[in-house]
Amino acid sequence: MDSPKEGTSTSFVGAGILAALAASLCCITPVLALLGGISGIAATFSWLEPFRPYLVGASVLVLGFAWYQKLKPQPAGQMDCACDEDEKPSFLQSKAFLGIVTAIAAVLLAFPYYSGAFFPKESPSTALAAPAATATRANLYIAGMTCSGCEHSVNNALRQTPGVVEANSSYSTGIAQVTYDKSKVDLSRLAQNVATETGYKVTKFEEVNQK
Structure with a gap:
């Protein structure tokens, strides 16, 4: 069973990727409209643009805090606890997963700068x-x-x-x-x-x- 701490960490990761996606939707939608051959939907999420700086900031802060939680030193008492010796964190709680999510968020946030390639x-x-x-x-x-x-x-x-x-x-x-x-x-x-x-x-x- 996941601990409350692990559940909180997963929530931060999810919030970070959602904020990055929301920040990029106004730029991603025109490309999806082109690739999908769907006319008239390019402007669907243009109303999100005024909130983009806040969403970008929220994504960076949330993922930054998730990395801080992952990398900060553990108190000596917790490191020596025998109950943790046999319990391995799930992939969703691993640094590898957090790294993948961070990379995806970076690609989403940078989308406006390379969307013209499509x-x-x-x-x-x-x-x-x-x-x-x-x-x-x-x-x-x-x-x-x-x-x-x-x-x-x-x-x-x-x-x-x-x-x-x-x-x-x-x-x-x-x-x-x-x-x-x-x-x-x-x-x-x-x-x-x-x-x-x-x-x-x-x-x-x-x-x-x-x-």
């Missing part, structure tokens, strides 16, 4: 530049983007639209800059595709004056 880099139309007479640049103002994973999701939705030559979005400004062939697609279609494929709302769009 998305195509170019538009199918990139090789076919739009004629000068129909090449148009525009800005789409998008609500709900909160991390680099959101940017990649929006870029992918735009780049997969026939007629789009280039698309680059920024979650910090909430703007997606698009170059497209207006003889093949219009701005309202681009805005609709973003909403349908990602779930983010395009609040405004406008052509950019080209000199």
Whole structure:
């Protein structure tokens, strides 16, 4: 039977991994939407983004305390106790398990920094530049983007639209800059595709004056 101390340790480990997962959901969901071919769910957990710094801090603190509990020296009286000689801790109470959980948490917390690797880099139309007479640049103002994973999701939705030559979005400004062939697609279609494929709302769009 697990001791109360062991049960508490397992609870800390579980809380740490859950906090790391919650902190990364807003960035993981767009990738899952792409890989699963599920349209419109990329923005599902964007509401968690304001809490991300707190969730990251909670994960680090909880796992740090779990390591402290695991590594701190035991009082001499407990080390000499004969009742512990034949009792080995379960794998869930081992340093190896805690190390695995810590590594998983680190991968989850760092996800926003490498999520772009899961998305195509170019538009199918990139090789076919739009004629000068129909090449148009525009800005789409998008609500709900909160991390680099959101940017990649929006870029992918735009780049997969026939007629789009280039698309680059920024979650910090909430703007997606698009170059497209207006003889093949219009701005309202681009805005609709973003909403349908990602779930983010395009609040405004406008052509950019080209000199």
